Amino acid sequence: MTSANSPLSGKVALVTGASSGIGEATAAALAAAGAKVAVAARRIDRLATLSSRIEKAGGTAFAIEADIAKGGDVAAMVDRAASEWGRLDILVNNAGVMLLAPTAEADLDDWRRMIELNLVGLMGTTKAALPHLKASKGHVVNVSSVAGRVANPGASGYAATKFGVVAFSESLRREVYADKVRVTVIEPGLVRTELGDHITNQEFKAGLEHRLATMEALTAEDIANAILYAVSQPPRVNINEILIRPTDQER
Numbered sequence: 308m309t310s311a312n313s314p315l316s317g318k319v320a321l322v323t324g325a326s327s328g329i330g331e332a333t334a335a336a337l338a339a340a341g342a343k344v345a346v347a348a349r350r351i352d353r354l355a356t357l358s359s360r361i362e363k364a365g366g367t368a369f370a371i372e373a374d375i376a377k378g379g380d381v382a383a384m385v386d387r388a389a390s391e392w393g394r395l396d397i398l399v400n401n402a403g404v405m406l407l408a409p410t411a412e413a414d415l416d417d418w419r420r421m422i423e424l425n426l427v428g429l430m431g432t433t434k435a436a437l438p439h440l441k442a443s444k445g446h447v448v449n450v451s452s453v454a455g456r457v458a459n460p461g462a463s464g465y466a467a468t469k470f471g472v473v474a475f476s477e478s479l480r481r482e483v484y485a486d487k488v489r490v491t492v493i494e495p496g497l498v499r500t501e502l503g504d505h506i507t508n509q510e511f512k513a514g515l516e517h518r519l520a521t522m523e524a525l526t527a528e529d530i531a532n533a534i535l536y537a538v539s540q541p542p543r544v545n546i547n548e549i550l551i552r553p554t555d556q557e558r
């Protein structure tokens with residue numbers, strides 16, 4: 308049960324990609340810390356289950372069905388989140404896909420899918436949220452990746468989107484710091500989630516499964532804890548970047 312003393316009491320958050328993995332864990336963590344949480348993704352049944360789990364634990368949540376790779380959906384999603392409780396304080400841009408393949412074999416549609424969701428969707432969601440975040444002196448959290456700092460073979464398309472998220476976030480930070488809006492980039496290493504399920508290149512899919520079988524990966528809750536840390540700091544503290552690898556991961 309949350310109370311007026313909970314660290315995020317009175318705050319409203321929107322978490323994208325909340326139907327599984329890091330987004331789901333983050334929504335639960337922010338709600339447990341007292342925020343009212345709007346959870347968005349395409350799988351509305353999973354969002355409904357998450358919302359009722361949050362409500363049963365004494366939190367407040369509601370679900371928004373949205374395809375963030377479709378331009379029109381993002382403004383409507385942000386409007387719904389902000390109008391439900393009359394404000395928006397925290398935007399967690401987490402929805403993403405990772406379709407690994409060597410450049411020579413890459414499917415152009417896979418690249419387009421990653422760019423439309425990981426980059427254009429995140430940018431459009433941020434743009435739509437900015438008026439609300441300026442009004443609340445709010446916080447944008449963008450989930451990039453270690454692949455936004457280290458570009459490995461087979462990740463050319465994915466890394467291009469995640470380097471893009473890092474660049475977008477730094478430019479944004481410098482545009483909005485004077486409005487007291489904070490911007491944080493989260494850069495996880497390997498986390499055990501459903502992310503690899505969508506890889507169509509069998510060699511890279513098997514490679515990821517092998518890594519997950521042979522190392523102790525992070526959990527979605529490890530990343531949710533880092534996000535909670537960033538958004539729970541006093542207003543003077545702007546955590547710009549957190550890169551988190553599993554202890555077992557070299558690069």
Ligand SMILES: NC(=O)c1ccc[n+]([C@@H]2O[C@H](COP(=O)([O-])OP(=O)(O)OC[C@H]3O[C@@H](n4cnc5c(N)ncnc54)[C@H](OP(=O)(O)O)[C@@H]3O)[C@@H](O)[C@H]2O)c1
Nearest residue numbers: 324326327328329348349350375402403452498500501502
């Ligand atoms: N797992 C890792 O090792 C790792 C490492 C570094 C960074 N990351 C990043 O962490 C973020 C979350 O990934 P995850 O690992 O938690 O994977 P995940 O379990 O597959 O979660 C991805 C989320 O994105 C949502 N999503 C996918 N396409 C969407 C669309 N078109 N519109 C709206 N939502 C969409 C999915 O929901 P629906 O399918 O229901 O729409 C799901 O909720 C991603 O940005 C990923 O790049 C993950």
